[in-house]
Amino acid sequence: MSFFPTAVRCSKKLPPSSRNWLARQFKDPVVKQRLSHPAHYRSRSAFKLLELETRFKFLRHHDVQVVVDLGAAPGGWSQVVAGKLGWTVEDVAPTHRHPGRGVVVAVDLLPMFPIPGVKTLQTNFLSPEADEYIEALLPRPDLSRHWPTVDVILSDMAANFSGNRTADIESGLQICETVMKFTKRHLRTGREMGRRKGGVLVMKHFAHPLLQKFRKEELEPRFESVMYFKPPSSRDDSSEGYWVCQGWNGEQKQNR
Numbered sequence: 001m002s003f004f005p006t007a008v009r010c011s012k013k014l015p016p017s018s019r020n021w022l023a024r025q026f027k028d029p030v031v032k033q034r035l036s037h038p039a040h041y042r043s044r045s046a047f048k049l050l051e052l053e054t055r056f057k058f059l060r061h062h063d064v065q066v067v068v069d070l071g072a073a074p075g076g077w078s079q080v081v082a083g084k085l086g087w088t089v090e091d092v093a094p095t096h097r098h099p100g101r102g103v104v105v106a107v108d109l110l111p112m113f114p115i116p117g118v119k120t121l122q123t124n125f126l127s128p129e130a131d132e133y134i135e136a137l138l139p140r141p142d143l144s145r146h147w148p149t150v151d152v153i154l155s156d157m158a159a160n161f162s163g164n165r166t167a168d169i170e171s172g173l174q175i176c177e178t179v180m181k182f183t184k185r186h187l188r189t190g191r192e193m194g195r196r197k198g199g200v201l202v203m204k205h206f207a208h209p210l211l212q213k214f215r216k217e218e219l220e221p222r223f224e225s226v227m228y229f230k231p232p233s234s235r236d237d238s239s240e241g242y243w244v245c246q247g248w249n250g251e252q253k254q255n256r
């Protein structure tokens with residue numbers, strides 16, 4: 001018999017909201033898939049990134065060397081990226097792992113257990129010093145000046161819901177704006193990557209007209225394409241979705 005019903009029975013002393021949460025977890029097919037998956041993903045979010053990658057294939061190119069994972073804890077997305085860059089191979093013991101290519105920089109308020117190929121940074125991404133800390137972990141071809149070096153930026157960052165809809169939308173917008181500021185400084189254009197299409201930004205957001213305005217004014221003028229995608233493993237009752245922004249053109253769209 002599965003341990004799930006037993007665990008739900010054992011949770012009788014918990015408040016109803018926690019019991020409901022546990023019951024939902026135990027019924028969730030994605031949670032079950034995670035627990036039995038050979039990659040031992042740390043979060044169900046890992047499956048969202050796998051679904052995004054299956055659809056858009058932004059990690060497949062061999063010239064993808066530097067990936068920044070924002071809001072990375074507990075580390076499911078970083079595990080997926082490290083796997084795609086060849087740092088971790090399923091069913092291979094840690095002692096027999098071979099080096100992959102490039103680097104993943106994972107940033108979160110919370111600490112993260114190490115993952116091969118991933119440099120972790122515990123900091124508040126919204127703080128003024130975060131950019132400098134992250135930059136110190138990125139490759140620096142020329143120490144005398146700033147140089148964009150990032151091929152893919154992923155943001156699954158989300159502030160804890162406060163229950164106040166206006167405040168929650170404001171913090172969601174602030175996250176998107178700060179990610180955009182980071183993108184402008186660090187994402188490589190096609191010319192900088194030596195290929196036709198520039199780097200990729202994948203960003204979580206919550207549905208709201210202000211976020212749609214952000215997409216129109218900030219993302220669309222600077223990327224060749226901006227697509228909306230809600231991964232099948234994202235819960236139906238969540239208003240979250242992801243923008244997959246491909247072909248970073250720098251400050252202005254050049255080939256319009």
Ligand SMILES: C[S@@+](CC[C@H](N)C(=O)[O-])C[C@H]1O[C@@H](n2cnc3c(N)ncnc32)[C@H](O)[C@@H]1O
Pocket residue numbers: 042043045046070071072073074075076077078107108109110123124125126156157158159160
């Ligand atoms: C949905 S979780 C990310 C799950 C992750 N993608 C995974 O696969 O394990 C969102 C994360 O965003 C982080 N976060 C929220 N605000 C942040 C901030 N200002 N700076 C850094 N991390 C932040 C939270 O601590 C949380 O771990």
